[in-house]
Amino acid sequence: MKALITGITGQDGYYLSKQLLEKGYEVHGLVRRASNINTNRIDPLISEFRDEGKIQLYYSDLIDSSSLTNLINKILPDEIYNLAAQSHVAVSFKNPMYSTFTSTVGPITILESIRNLEKDIKFYQASSSEMFGGAEKVVLNEESLFEPKSPYAAGKVFAHNITKVYRESYGIFAVNGILFNHESPHRGETFVTRKITRAVGRIYHNLQTNLTLGNLDASRDWGFAGDYTEGMYAMMQNETADDWVLATGETHSVKEFAEKAFNHVGLNWKDFILTSEKYSRPNEVHHLLGDASKAKNILGWEPKTSFDKLVKKMVDSDLDLANREKVLIDKNLMTPTWEYAT
């Protein structure tokens, strides 16, 4: 089996390609050219699987439709997972056009390519719980209404709908995975969970003195990314294509996440956390809580990692990272970074 993954260099790209490679897939990934090498997450997979020709990377971009189409025509994958996006909600307010182009032009280009090919290629679209808007404290499922609150979410609603349109109009096996927040030690460092665990590691090793956050009262249904990429695969193996919610069914505030993360190293979060308006968004998603019963009943998917285990896993990994950084900083081989933007 051959899979093409857009967004292979991201958090989910890492877990999904690892799982597919371990199942014997040939994995093809789309990489953006950047001034610094940006394959650090998947480097271990590249060194393990490249010699067997099991992992192959190509320069492209979701908004470069011709290169994307040429790639699909050349690779002729069995499954395409569209994970690429400008995925930071706060940044999407600053770069609304780029964020929207990426989320909309990308999937429709892929769907058009699939429509024009003889081969039956399955398509996975990375939909998001952000599409729900989170204004009400309700439990959300596949039937809940979309009320996007950001350019990011508005773009994802388009992609979700166009995926459904191609499924219903042309019989393409096109799946929407409506995933609630999922985190890991590979999470980008400007998302709130990783920003917190990174700070805990650095504060513990005296590399940072405090941490500035925005809205501490926002709550999210946070799961572990590796569990969610297994869910993506299960959706693609189901007999029929559909829309699926993946969530844990628990919600926790940013404050609770911070409290648990600092407690894990014996520190009190109140001694280190500051708040600033600079991290608030023009429009906030206050509360997200998902119901993944459909995925559980039909796909047999359930999250395996509890909230406590997730926080500990992320803190432990960032303690280790900060420890390694400390060694380099002490030898003047690295300049400390004190605070991350966004």
Ligand code: NAP
């Ligand atoms: P991520 O870590 O931010 O990774 C995003 C990936 O997209 C990276 O590989 C990035 O490349 C790539 N990318 C960005 N713009 C691109 C473009 N114009 N052309 C080609 N590639 C581009 O995101 P993630 O957490 O793995 O999430 C994966 C997908 O699921 C995203 O679509 C996200 O919106 C969606 N999602 C995520 C969550 C979550 O909680 N993680 C929940 C629901 C939905 P670089 O490495 O070069 O930046």
Ligand code: F7E
């Ligand atoms: O924010 C609040 C912030 O940026 C979570 C993406 O993967 O999940 C992610 O989007 C909450 C928000 O993730 C800071 O205001 C407080 O209420 O970690 P986040 P997100 O916006 O939920 C969804 C499902 C996706 O699809 C997205 O791609 O935390 N918050 N203080 C902060 N957030 C950040 N980033 N930084 C802060 O300092």
